[in-house]
Amino acid sequence: MNNIKANRLKDQxxxxxGIACTLLGLVLLAIFIGSILIDGLQRIDWDFITSLPSRxxxxxxxxxxxxxxxxxxxxxxxxxxxxxxxxxxxxxxxxRKGKLSSLLEVNISNLAGVPSIIYGLLGLEIFVRILEMGSxxxxxxxxxxxxxxxxxxxxxxxxxxxxxxxxxxxxxALGASxxxxxxxxxxPASFGGILTGVILALSRAVxxxxxxxxxxxxxxxxxAPESPxxxxxxxxxxxxxxxSRPQEGFEVxxxxxxxxxxxxxxxxNGIAVFFRNKWQKKLG
Amino acid sequence: MRKFKEVxxxxxxxxxxxxxxxxxxxIILVLSLEAVNFFREVPIIDFLTDTQWTPLFTDxxxxxxxxxxxxxxxxxxxxAFAVPVGLSISIYISEYAPRSFRKSIKPxxxxxxxxxxxxxxxxxxxxxxxxxxxxxxxxxxxxSLSAGLVMGIMIIPFVSSLSEDALHAVxxxxxxxxxxxxxxxxxxxxxVLVPAASSGIIVSIILAISRAIGETMIVAxxxxxxxxxxxxxxxxxxxxxxYIVQVSLGDVEHGSLEYRTIFAAGITxxxxxFLLNTFxxxxxxxxxxxxx
Amino acid sequence: MTQQVNDNIxxxxxxxxxxxxxxxxxxxxxxxxxIKGIDMQIKANKVTAFIGPSGCGKSTFLRLFNxxxxxxxxFRMEGEILIDGENIYKKKVxxxxxxxxxxxxxxxxxxxxxxxxxxxxxxxxxxxxxxxxYLKEKVEDSLKQVALWDEVKDDLNKSAMAxxxxxxxxxxxxxxxxxxxxxILMDEPTSALDPLSTAKxxxxxxxxxxxxxxxxxxxxxxxxxxxxDYTAFFYLGELIEYDKSKKLFTNPExxxxxxxxxxRFG
Numbered sequence: 001m002n003n004i005k006a007n008r009l010k011d012q013x014x015x016x017x018g019i020a021c022t023l024l025g026l027v028l029l030a031i032f033i034g035s036i037l038i039d040g041l042q043r044i045d046w047d048f049i050t051s052l053p054s055r056x057x058x059x060x061x062x063x064x065x066x067x068x069x070x071x072x073x074x075x076x077x078x079x080x081x082x083x084x085x086x087x088x089x090x091x092x093x094x095x096r097k098g099k100l101s102s103l104l105e106v107n108i109s110n111l112a113g114v115p116s117i118i119y120g121l122l123g124l125e126i127f128v129r130i131l132e133m134g135s136x137x138x139x140x141x142x143x144x145x146x147x148x149x150x151x152x153x154x155x156x157x158x159x160x161x162x163x164x165x166x167x168x169x170x171x172x173a174l175g176a177s178x179x180x181x182x183x184x185x186x187x188p189a190s191f192g193g194i195l196t197g198v199i200l201a202l203s204r205a206v207x208x209x210x211x212x213x214x215x216x217x218x219x220x221x222x223x224a225p226e227s228p229x230x231x232x233x234x235x236x237x238x239x240x241x242x243x244s245r246p247q248e249g250f251e252v253x254x255x256x257x258x259x260x261x262x263x264x265x266x267x268x269n270g271i272a273v274f275f276r277n278k279w280q281k282k283l284g
Numbered sequence: 285m286r287k288f289k290e291v292x293x294x295x296x297x298x299x300x301x302x303x304x305x306x307x308x309x310x311i312i313l314v315l316s317l318e319a320v321n322f323f324r325e326v327p328i329i330d331f332l333t334d335t336q337w338t339p340l341f342t343d344x345x346x347x348x349x350x351x352x353x354x355x356x357x358x359x360x361x362x363x364a365f366a367v368p369v370g371l372s373i374s375i376y377i378s379e380y381a382p383r384s385f386r387k388s389i390k391p392x393x394x395x396x397x398x399x400x401x402x403x404x405x406x407x408x409x410x411x412x413x414x415x416x417x418x419x420x421x422x423x424x425x426x427x428s429l430s431a432g433l434v435m436g437i438m439i440i441p442f443v444s445s446l447s448e449d450a451l452h453a454v455x456x457x458x459x460x461x462x463x464x465x466x467x468x469x470x471x472x473x474x475x476v477l478v479p480a481a482s483s484g485i486i487v488s489i490i491l492a493i494s495r496a497i498g499e500t501m502i503v504a505x506x507x508x509x510x511x512x513x514x515x516x517x518x519x520x521x522x523x524x525x526x527y528i529v530q531v532s533l534g535d536v537e538h539g540s541l542e543y544r545t546i547f548a549a550g551i552t553x554x555x556x557x558f559l560l561n562t563f564x565x566x567x568x569x570x571x572x573x574x575x576x
Numbered sequence: 577m578t579q580q581v582n583d584n585i586x587x588x589x590x591x592x593x594x595x596x597x598x599x600x601x602x603x604x605x606x607x608x609x610x611i612k613g614i615d616m617q618i619k620a621n622k623v624t625a626f627i628g629p630s631g632c633g634k635s636t637f638l639r640l641f642n643x644x645x646x647x648x649x650x651f652r653m654e655g656e657i658l659i660d661g662e663n664i665y666k667k668k669v670x671x672x673x674x675x676x677x678x679x680x681x682x683x684x685x686x687x688x689x690x691x692x693x694x695x696x697x698x699x700x701x702x703x704x705x706x707x708x709x710y711l712k713e714k715v716e717d718s719l720k721q722v723a724l725w726d727e728v729k730d731d732l733n734k735s736a737m738a739x740x741x742x743x744x745x746x747x748x749x750x751x752x753x754x755x756x757x758x759x760i761l762m763d764e765p766t767s768a769l770d771p772l773s774t775a776k777x778x779x780x781x782x783x784x785x786x787x788x789x790x791x792x793x794x795x796x797x798x799x800x801x802x803x804x805d806y807t808a809f810f811y812l813g814e815l816i817e818y819d820k821s822k823k824l825f826t827n828p829e830x831x832x833x834x835x836x837x838x839x840r841f842g
Binding site for chain 3: 004007
């Protein structure tokens with residue numbers, strides 16, 4: 001009886017430990033966001049968003065970095081989206097089980113685990129030097145596109161896999177070809193799931209810093225990029241730059257820019273979750 | 285005609301899939317070509333045994349050990365923090381928490397992984413380090429303790445989410461068997477479910493380690509840029525990734541030895557994470573067969 | 577069963593009379609009413625069989641007696657379940673203690689992915705018993721009771737997953753016996769087994785009823801007829817008829833019972 005009581009007590013203790021652990025990360029995140037808001041919120045105004053960078057903290061803004069992020073985001077999407085979805089369709093619907101498909105599978109799983117900074121080294125040699133793009137928006141976008149490609153492929157495959165087999169059977173039975181089945185049935189049915197994965201991948205790209213530093217993105221750009229071949233900076237690099245400066249004012253700038261970056265990231269995640277829920281309901 | 289179109293489409297899709305293999309080949313080629321150039325000038329034995337890393341000084345040393353020790357130290361701190369916490373979370377969510385709570389807590393935890401790492405770096409530098417300094421007097425402004433702990437927070441969801449999936453995949457019949465004999469949830473969790481889900485849990489831990497080793501911005505911001513061979517968590521160190529960032533920020537000429545050091549450092553990092561990822565993939569493959 | 581009893585484990589206050597009783601029991605899963613008000617008394621040291629078509633609530637009802645439904649989402653219960661006159665759904669009842677007293681064997685054999693020895697010793701170990709000699713004796717004793725000892729005595733450290741389905745199920749029964757319950761609930765224990773293994777388990781049940789109160793859910797009416805003293809027929813969450821097995825199978829009172837046992841539906 002005593003043993004059983006002791007076991008119950010241990011069980012209760014672990015339960016509270018589990019709750020504490022679960023809340024720990026979230027509480028820390030809340031503390032951090034709170035402290036950032038206190039530091040940075042007062043600094044955010046329209047000027048902060050529309051001003052060019054400056055060596056004086058109180059006059060500096062994030063305009064060029066923000067525009068750089070937008071450019072990179074759009075180009076990354078244009079490059080990674082068709083490539084990733086096409087690869088996923090091949091793996092899920094066309095590939096026969098065999099050496100090639102298992103090689104592709106191991107390879108994609110491995111790519112997903114390659115540290116982002118390694119993609120930076122790849123981009124530096126291939127895009128910046130060999131293809132002579134220089135440290136341009138285009139080189140940065142290609143680098144990030146390769147980085148998020150495995151994520152896009154994996155999530156697209158999941159979404160296509162979730163479409164019931166009966167849909168395929170039905171389409172084939174009516175005489176549709178494979179591609180017709182994919183294009184008219186599977187892609188529309190898995191659209192919500194694909195969208196969720198793509199948005200999540202892009203939210204990862206928005207926050208990436210290291211690979212872009214490696215390909216030579218600037219920490220100080222006086223002008224917003226106007227073409228894909230222009231040099232650029234992005235929001236996270238701007239934040240990094242401000243963090244590394246000793247003057248007090250820049251820390252406030254960093255906090256303010258972090259608020260904007262978190263806003264973008266959380267918004268994208270929120271949209272992704274929204275689409276996922278909507279899509280899952282539709283799929284039943 | 286229709287046949288031709290179908291074949292053309294299939295080939296295009298195949299090409300897209302094959303590009304992923306090109307990426308891997310590209311990474312391996314780029315890293316090893318530059319690294320080979322590096323090792324022409326620096327004997328590999330020096331690279332592995334020299335205890336100093338000073339490529340940017342006049343007295344140049346090219347020993348990877350200090351960078352490696354910095355990487356392993358920060359990763360170790362992160363893992364030592366994230367694994368117990370993450371595993372406890374996964375057990376709590378999978379076995380104790382009410383279902384409604386489970387549904388809302390999982391996306392909330394995954395938000396921890398969505399925060400950009402540069403933001404975590406700022407957190408480590410401006411919040412965690414000053415806080416730790418208030419009761420660890422000798423703590424330097426840059427240190428591996430603070431960076432490691434914050435990195436731990438970042439990888440908690442990697443551990444908790446995958447482990448929770450593994451626990452959840454354990455057939456309910458085992459749970460019922462253990463409860464049926466009078467187990468408490470705690471006994472059921474640690475004596476039956478965790479052993480049964482061990483492969484999935486191991487995978488989650490390996491992936492977390494791989495993630496910690498490759499993490500860049502947190503350590504570049506909060507752990508410092510001083511390569512030193514030490515296990516002391518209170519002093520500045522430099523990781524492999526932070527070194528690559530440091531060189532990239534400076535003005536290093538293409539083709540110079542300094543330029544090549546980042547590829548030598550990069551290939552070291554790549555080999556580590558490649559081995560870890562391959563290992564976890566193998567386990568995952570086996571694990572999947574077990575339950576399907 | 578050896579009478580060597582470890583003072584730590586066995587609560588002397590538990591009487592070895594093992595009568596089960598349900599009073600006005602209703603069970604809900606969210607809004608669905610799975611059990612619609614059942615009153616029933618189950619006799620000590622007898623085998624009672626629950627029969628009825630799939631979804632009639634017989635398994636749900638069985639699992640009330642060791643509170644296994646507690647973990648099912650949306651589960652809610654009204655009424656009382658009494659064991660020897662004690663309501664087991666009272667707040668202060670220790671569920672782990674209850675389950676030690678009311679053992680359960682499941683539909684599919686569910687050995688833990690551990691060695692044969694560890695499987696049988698599990699229930700004792702979680703009570704904190706560490707005495708190796710006692711554990712060993714207990715494992716041997718339990719395996720002998722289910723006539724598995726001779727088949728596995730040289731392989732005690734081998735994984736239980738390597739046993740055949742029938743052996744696994746006997747192992748699960750041995751595992752249940754090792755903690756010395758007074759009541760054993762069996763939820764279709766032979767439905768996943770071949771005829772030969774089924775025969776062995778039925779034989780075993782026949783022997784076990786000398787010492788235990790056994791309640792068994794079964795799909796197989798021949799089985800119910802062969803091994804049970806009493807049989808209860810459930811239909812759509814209600815207890816339709818409950819009587820001595822001989823009587824129920826040869827001369828049922830209710831039309832529904834007759835339809836079912838003669839195979840007109842189910």
